[in-house]
Amino acid sequence: MKTVAMVLFPDFLLLDMAGPMEVFSVANRFLKAESHYQLVTLGTERGKLRASNGLWVQADRPVEDDGEHYDLLLIPGGPGAYNEKFPALFDWLPGAVQRAERYGSICTGAFVLGHAGLLDGYRVTTHWNYTERLIKGFPKASVTTDQIYVEDRNLITSGGVTAGIDMALAVVARDHGKKLAQDVAKVLLVVMKRQGGQAQFSPLLATVAPQDTPITRAQNYVLEHLDEAYTVERMAALANMSTRHFARLFARDVNMTPMEFLQSARIDCARNLLETSDLPMKTVAYKSGFGSVRHMRSLFAEKLGLTPAQYREQFS
Incomplete structure (x- = not known):
């Protein structure tokens, strides 16, 4: 029997806890009793803890009374994970991790592990x-x-919210084989492996800085005229700068090269059109400045891990 413990604190995200725990609970339906996952919740406080959605949850016991060994110790995310500090929890976690075979976090629970000094030297x-x-x-x-999700030695961390389900399915597959994990995924009506990573959910570009500078003026012009052809030289001319000086300042201020900015802007534009319209692929490619569906498809595969058609199907 493997034990999985979830640590709860004020303002945790309920789905970060419930999603992975349901994966292990459903897995128990397919496992013999001696192979079940034993699920435990540990609270930073005695009594009930309020989740970020307002619901109250009663943990099995407080962390201060806990000294058990766990096969997997997990920290959920939520506003409490990145806005609050829990010194007693940060002091308790290093010792608890030493007693666990593996430990990890869901979503922003990584911040709790970070404050406890448990992310240093790991890929997360x-x-x-x-x-x-x-x-x-x-x-x-x-x-x-x-x-x-990312596995590095005895640490496993996941992306946002429902990614905790993906992570838990990976744990089940490692513990009991891919077939069981597939059976659990079918019960939960989720896929075993998503197409693409977190990039498909996040914009590739940050908002252009509000300051009126030669760099932001060039950025805004490009964003408003994506169907035009650009080189670094042309963008530098828009900023009335030499090409070399423009490229250096652009990289410093925007944290990417001018051509990376252009490429990301075009992908974000295409994504918006795919999400909000039924325009043909050729029209989407033209309005986004790709010039051809083939070019658009190639960059989508490189940056998002799926084709424009797959993106439209998932997000429209």
Whole structure:
């Protein structure tokens, strides 16, 4: 019998807890009793804890009374994970991890592990909207921005919210084989392996800075005229700069090269058209500035891991 413990704290995301726990619970329907997952919840406080959606949850016992060994110790995300500090939890976690075979986080639960010093030297991930914050907060961790979940030695971390289900299915597949994980996925009406990673959910471009500078003026012109042809030289001319100076300032201010910006802008434009219209692929490619469906398809596969048609099917 394998034990899975989920640590709860005020303002945790209920689905981060319930999704993975349901995977293990459904797996128990297919397993012999001696192979069941034993599910335990541990709370940072005695009594009930309020989730971020307002529901109350009663943990099995507080962390301060816990000294058990677990096969898997998990931390959910939620506003409490990245907005609050729980010193007692941060002090308890390193010892608890030493007693666990594996440990991990769902979504922004990675911030709790980071504050406990448990991400340093590991490859990890979190919800796409918080990867930059995780990178800045824990520079000794190697943060992957696109994967649904990441396994590195005894640590497993997942992307946002429902990615915890993907992660739990991977754990079941490792523990009991792919066939059982597939059976669980069918019961839950989810796929075993998603097409593409987290990038398909996140915009490739951040919002253009509000300041009026030569760089932002060039950016805004490109965004408003994506169907035109561009080179770095042309974008530099829009900013009234030399090509070399423009490229250097652009990379410094935007954290990508001018051509990377152009490519990402075109992909984001195409994604919006695919999500909100029934325009033919040729029209989408033209309006986004790709010039051809083939070029658009190639860049979608490279950046998002799926074709424009697959993207439209999943998000329209």
